[in-house]
Amino acid sequence: xxxxxxxxxxxxxLLLPAFALTVCADIGPKPSVRVTFANMGDALCxxxxxxxxxxxxxxxxxxxxxxxxxxxxxxxxxxxAFADYEDADGYYFLQIGWQVNEAKSLAWTYYPPDRFxxxxxxxxxxxxxxxxxxxxxxxxxxxxxxxxxxxxxEVAYDETHSTDERIEAYRSYNYRREAAALAVRILLTILxxxxxxxxxxxxxxxPFLLLVAANTVTQxxxxxxxxxxxxxxGAWAFIAWYVMLELVVLLIEAVAFSLYLPKLSEKPRPxxxxxxxxxVANSTSFAAGLFLVRWLPDVF
Numbered sequence: 001x002x003x004x005x006x007x008x009x010x011x012x013x014l015l016l017p018a019f020a021l022t023v024c025a026d027i028g029p030k031p032s033v034r035v036t037f038a039n040m041g042d043a044l045c046x047x048x049x050x051x052x053x054x055x056x057x058x059x060x061x062x063x064x065x066x067x068x069x070x071x072x073x074x075x076x077x078x079x080x081a082f083a084d085y086e087d088a089d090g091y092y093f094l095q096i097g098w099q100v101n102e103a104k105s106l107a108w109t110y111y112p113p114d115r116f117x118x119x120x121x122x123x124x125x126x127x128x129x130x131x132x133x134x135x136x137x138x139x140x141x142x143x144x145x146x147x148x149x150x151x152x153x154e155v156a157y158d159e160t161h162s163t164d165e166r167i168e169a170y171r172s173y174n175y176r177r178e179a180a181a182l183a184v185r186i187l188l189t190i191l192x193x194x195x196x197x198x199x200x201x202x203x204x205x206x207p208f209l210l211l212v213a214a215n216t217v218t219q220x221x222x223x224x225x226x227x228x229x230x231x232x233x234g235a236w237a238f239i240a241w242y243v244m245l246e247l248v249v250l251l252i253e254a255v256a257f258s259l260y261l262p263k264l265s266e267k268p269r270p271x272x273x274x275x276x277x278x279x280v281a282n283s284t285s286f287a288a289g290l291f292l293v294r295w296l297p298d299v300f
Contacts, residue, residue: 030057031234033112033141036105036172039148044124045101046078049108049116050091052133057111059094070095081121085128091117112136118145118169131169139234144172182227185289186219192288193219193281200277206264214256215281218249246286254278 033049054061062069062083071079074097082093094113098106100120118131129150134143145167190212197211222245230238257274 030110031112031136031139031141032107032109033116033136033143034105034107035118035143035145035169037100038104038144038146040101040104041147042101043122045099046074046082046097046121046123047100047106048082048093048097048119048121049106049113050085050087050119050130051094051113052091052115053113054092054094056094056113059096059111061092061094072096075123078121078123081123081126082119085119085121087117087130089117089133093119097121112141118143118167120167129166131167134169137171138173138231140173142172142174143169145169178227178231182223186216186223188288188292189219189223189285190215192285196281196284197277200273200280201267201269202261202265202277204264204266207261210260210264211257214253218253222246222249246282250278250282253282 035047035049037047051059069079072095074082078097079095082097083095085093096108100106113136115133115135117133120129121127122129131145147167150167193215194208194211197208202208202211225245226238226242229241254275257278258271261274262269262271
């Protein structure tokens, strides 16, 4: 078996756990939808997400059988109000809701609907407030609703106009924070691996510039891919791919450094040293990431 075929076999073995993740029964984090209500008053209010389809995960629309009522912590009167609500677009109440006037938010963290409307209910006045159609756009989807200026007292329930849009929901995923965290992760990793290079004696200009360029490229690509995986697939996929992609980067760097560092170095060094440097540098940065995730969770 030549070295290229061996590399392909090793790579396939490394990737197997990623495909296994997709067939696990029901483990790990699930997609979520989180809605924040800015400038919401203190009047008693309940919220839910109306689904485009009559079921998602364990949640489903009431089938009319009194034995199949699942209030999920809601007061029965509130549950009845949501169940009786008629949406002009045919969206469904899936028997789940939250009191939102205290936390000013709601979070559907277990199989939320892909397309939904945000519906608020004020039991003291019997008023409903609805948004337009929203959709999940990331593994963890965030929306914000600004309640400033919403005249709740003027919004009456009407069977023929029950879905008049009275609130506007906008996507509020914090892309700037994620981009800043990505930049910090890349910079810290590069600094750690270049510090290891100095310890290994790679202080000459040409070898050090090669290590700067190689580590910059691999870390930008690696962390960019991991950021995309986390955005689309969540924490568990991120962890699995993190391990596998780090191993791929380690193999690539070990081969590249073994080929080119001896040619650029002025001082003779053992032929095994570049590969050992790649192992130590990547292992150190990986371990540092696992350690820092406890202290800097918003970055790692």
